[in-house]
Amino acid sequence: EVQLEGSGGGLVQPGGSLRLSCAASGFTFSDDPMNWVRQAPGKGLEWISNIRADSTAYYADSVKGRFTTSRDNGKDLLFLQLNSLRDEDTAVYFCARDVHFSFDSWGQGSLVTVSS
Amino acid sequence: QSALTQPASVSGSPGQSITISCTGGSNDVGSYNHVSWYQQYPGKAPKLVISEVTERPSGVSNRFSGSKSGSTASLTISGLHPEDEADYYCSSYAGTFTWVFGGGTKLTVL
Numbered sequence: 001e002v003q004l005e006g007s008g009g010g011l012v013q014p015g016g017s018l019r020l021s022c023a024a025s026g027f028t029f030s031d032d033p034m035n036w037v038r039q040a041p042g043k044g045l046e047w048i049s050n051i052r053a054d055s056t057a058y059y060a061d062s063v064k065g066r067f068t069t070s071r072d073n074g075k076d077l078l079f080l081q082l083n084s085l086r087d088e089d090t091a092v093y094f095c096a097r098d099v100h101f102s103f104d105s106w107g108q109g110s111l112v113t114v115s116s
Numbered sequence: 117q118s119a120l121t122q123p124a125s126v127s128g129s130p131g132q133s134i135t136i137s138c139t140g141g142s143n144d145v146g147s148y149n150h151v152s153w154y155q156q157y158p159g160k161a162p163k164l165v166i167s168e169v170t171e172r173p174s175g176v177s178n179r180f181s182g183s184k185s186g187s188t189a190s191l192t193i194s195g196l197h198p199e200d201e202a203d204y205y206c207s208s209y210a211g212t213f214t215w216v217f218g219g220g221t222k223l224t225v226l
Contacts, residue, residue: 035215037162044119044220045154045162045205050213058213094161101150101209102167109161 002026002105004095009110016085020110022078022095030073033098036080038091039109046091049080050098063089085114120145120206120218127224133194136221138206139187144216146187150209153182153191155202156220162205166191193223201225 008020022034036049049069051057057069068081078095093110096103121139128134138145138153145151151169154162164173166182169189179194189208193200206218 033213037217045156045207045217047207047215047217050215052213056213060214100168101148101215102152102164102207103154103162104164104167104173106161106163 002097004097004105004107006093006095006107006110009093009112011113011115012082012085013116014086014114016114017081017083018085018112020080020082020093020095020112022080022107024076024078024097027097029071029076034069034071034078035096035098035103036067036069036078037094037096037103037106038089039094040088040091043091051078082112085112087114090114118216120208120216122204122206122218122221124219125222125224127226128196129226130196130198132196133192134196134223135193136191136204136206136223138189138191138208138218140189140208140216141187144187144208144210145184145189147211148209149184151182151184151189152207153180154205154207156205157202165204196225198225 003025005023048060051069066084070079095107097105153166156162165180169184170182181192204221210216
């Protein structure tokens with residue numbers, strides 16, 4: 001069974017940084033691209049990043065230059081480094097596996113709150 | 117990277133069918149057959165219900181079906197059940213390993 005477990009959320013001040021993690025199990029993590037998707041309180045889903053198996057990463061314009069996605073294929077871990085955080089980055093951040101251009105498995109989400 | 121357009125809400129009675137539309141443009145829905153639909157209950161992670169416009173993942177009820185015409189994709193749920201009441205999101209591949217979601221549609225089963 002595919003499982004994704006996110007961690008690392010919390011309260012951070014504007015301009016601050018945070019790192020989210022997503023632990024994968026139940027599949028060959030090193031073979032599959034992964035994604036980060038976020039959801040602001042009461043709002044819809046927003047795709048923010050995809051990372052290929054070879055660690056090449058792609059980003060939405062809204063986070064480009066501030067967020068960095070990485071992965072450790074030896075430890076089955078996905079990471080999202082969030083820098084220069086803004087109020088509007090407050091959201092639940094989901095990790096999701098990419099299979100044939102759709103997101104077939106999702107983590108439970110990690111809440112990031114940006115507030116002074 | 118503009119969001120896809122979905123109706124904010126739809127409703128139907130048990131047993132009826134509903135259709136949710138998802139309109140994009142030439143850079144996403146109109147160019148790729150990589151349209152997916154997700155069901156989300158409050159406080160939960162989304163669940164994939166349709167991939168590649170029409171494909172139903174294992175375990176998803178055959179009451180869920182998808183289609184696409186031009187730059188508009190659609191999700192149809194037939195024979196509505198009370199447990200279908202949820203938020204539904206479409207998503208489309210938009211090239212160069214980027215994706216875009218719709219704004220979401222709240223389905224109410226009356």
